[in-house]
Amino acid sequence: MKKILITGGAGFIGYHLAKHLLNQEYEIVIADNFFRSERDADLENLLKQPNVKLVTADLTIPASWENIGNGYDYVYHLVGINGTKLFYEIPHEVLRIGITTTLNVLDWFKTKNNKPGAKILYTSSNEAYAGALEAFGKLPIPTPENVPLIIADPYNPRWSYAGQKLISELLFIHYSKAYNFRMSIVRPHNFYGPREGYMHVIPEVIERIKQKTDPFPIFGADDTRSFCYIDDAILAIQGVMESKKTDEGTYHIGTHEETVIMDLVETMFNLMDWRPKNLEIKKSPLGSVKRRLADVSKIKMDIGWEAKTNIKEGLEKTIAWYNSRK
């Protein structure tokens, strides 16, 4: 049985990844300190499975890695502080936690994991390159992997998140070369779905519709994003991890579908069968990027993955889950 470690595994992506791997002859360890996730009913159900174990640990502390053990075949390094609001509120913590957990996982992997042929995967972000559009007005859209990574303004706390992703990408690339181990990097582009928490655009809009907020605020109505449904995203992440062809490579994960935020909200009004009398169109936060669309031809070419769920289908499943909770 292959052994898998998922750091930040109680969070949105980690939970869905563990749930997906559950029935595939893997022994799974989730490591998390519940900074931004809960031991809710979904996680408790997952932990009832004999092949899933939880290690509660603050992964910024080197000694906490002693509880994780060794001998892992695949290590998914997902831990980090996600959620745009937190980038503005605690940028210093976003940087500290992102960079120290990366250094700790790489040191542990090269010295303690002790499993020949083991591979580690890092979840970076589209934010690592997004600032180029605002700073230089130039970014190919759809955007391929080989564009420069930039910090548009170090004094804008938003870019703390991009900063630690950029540094962590460099650390993964150069540690893996120096110590000769297998690794890949993925850059998620707006994953969404059940159990995403309440601090992202889709769950926020769902909650406002449920509360019949009127006037209804919409931030950055004419910005665009490409939203990728979590079940598709998990197949992409596992596919990159388990392929040899992807070793030492960086992969964008997203959809070809570019969605204008106003259209997203309109679709959600229709699906939830409610619409406010008045809309309050607000500016997006400082540093927010107008357009974002991944070029996903590299992942398709190397592992044959592409997203299958369109935005309407994904929203239906997501809304159904949020409706079933509160």
Ligand SMILES: NC(=O)c1ccc[n+]([C@@H]2O[C@H](COP(=O)([O-])OP(=O)(O)OC[C@H]3O[C@@H](n4cnc5c(N)ncnc54)[C@H](O)[C@@H]3O)[C@@H](O)[C@H]2O)c1
């Ligand atoms: N969800 C997306 O669309 C998206 C987009 C781009 C990048 N990413 C990246 O993918 C990764 C996973 O994202 P997610 O959406 O699942 O985020 P998430 O916040 O749901 O999960 C991250 C987990 O890390 C845990 N954590 C934070 N600090 C910790 C610490 N010191 N020790 C142990 N655990 C700690 C949190 O409690 C949380 O459970 C993150 O690195 C994120 O930056 C996600």
